[in-house]
Amino acid sequence: MANRRIGLIGAGDVSVVHIEAIHDIEGLELVGIADNDPAVLARATEATGVPGFASAQELIGGVHPDSVHVTTPHHEHIDPSLTALAAGVHVLQEKPLAHTLEEGQRLVDALAAAGPDAPKVGICFQNRYNLASQHLRRMLDSGELGAVNGAWASVVWARSADYYRAKPWRGTWDGSGGGLLINQAIHTLDLVQWLMGGVETIDGHVATRKFADVIEVEDTAELLLTHPGGATTSFYATLTAPQDRPVEIELDCANAYVSLRGGTEGGLTIRWKDGRVDVLGERSLTSGGRSYWGVSHELLIRDFYETLEAPEPFWIGPGESMESLRILKEAYRLSGVGPAA
């Protein structure tokens, strides 16, 4: 893999995972950090020893990176990514694609307009790299599970009022573009639509059950997603639980009932209709930031750089990432919440 000089834009919570991965992957070098909060920037440059900048523009002009990682809040995703794209710099951007569909479309359009020699743009849906997700997708592609009759998915996690108070953008429509669905459950929505071949129709409702005095956005959602061919996924998600439960995705197939579990004890259990049971454990997790978000972030980052020279776009790009955004925005529209309501 060619050596790559990387700039980081946004030095908050998730940036730690990116900085660790850049440090761990041979050939990658962090060469600069941009953050528009001077105190955050000072801490980050002291911890890493690289030069700091107040904006994406200054970072790119100052250190001329090959790529940038955009780890800013949702409403600050697209401008830094477009700035990088215009300068011919590759972009690895955090999820969601954007806080609105219109903003997301700006990046999709800019990438299309840049033509076949455009820089690469990847979006961090790292749960697609979990062993269980990859294995299940391969089994669905091979046909061995038979037709999928339907699915169930849940994200039942705990968040506190302090989680929102610490970073107020997370609780606002203007900053985050939504709550639980766009920030947490989006990973599972993305997995469901990826595994089930897309989503044709959406029904459902979102609500703010526990944190209405701290946030404008939803903390609970229940959806019924209809996939091509007519199978449905029942989807439940909430941040009101006392503790995080493992993410669940379960598929009722002609030949087996398949249960995918997230988290440290996670993996895949395949209960074949003939009585056999196959179990696949998830990768073991290490310490630090990665024990929380999993090792798959690093796998996605590694894959992004290993395929940078390939002629085709990165497989999880802006177009691919519009789908989860479209689903959750439709749930907001149906519930009469958000700026368009």
Ligand SMILES: NC(=O)c1ccc[n+]([C@@H]2O[C@H](COP(=O)([O-])OP(=O)(O)OC[C@H]3O[C@@H](n4cnc5c(N)ncnc54)[C@H](O)[C@@H]3O)[C@@H](O)[C@H]2O)c1
């Ligand atoms: N893939 C995952 O599993 C995962 C996990 C956590 C967070 N995230 C995503 O990462 C992103 C950041 O989340 P976080 O919790 O680290 O947020 P955060 O608020 O902790 O950090 C964001 C940082 O960006 C800085 N910033 C804001 N606008 C900027 C701009 N225009 N230019 C430069 N810096 C700017 C802020 O000052 C802040 O330091 C979000 O999109 C979030 O959804 C992804």
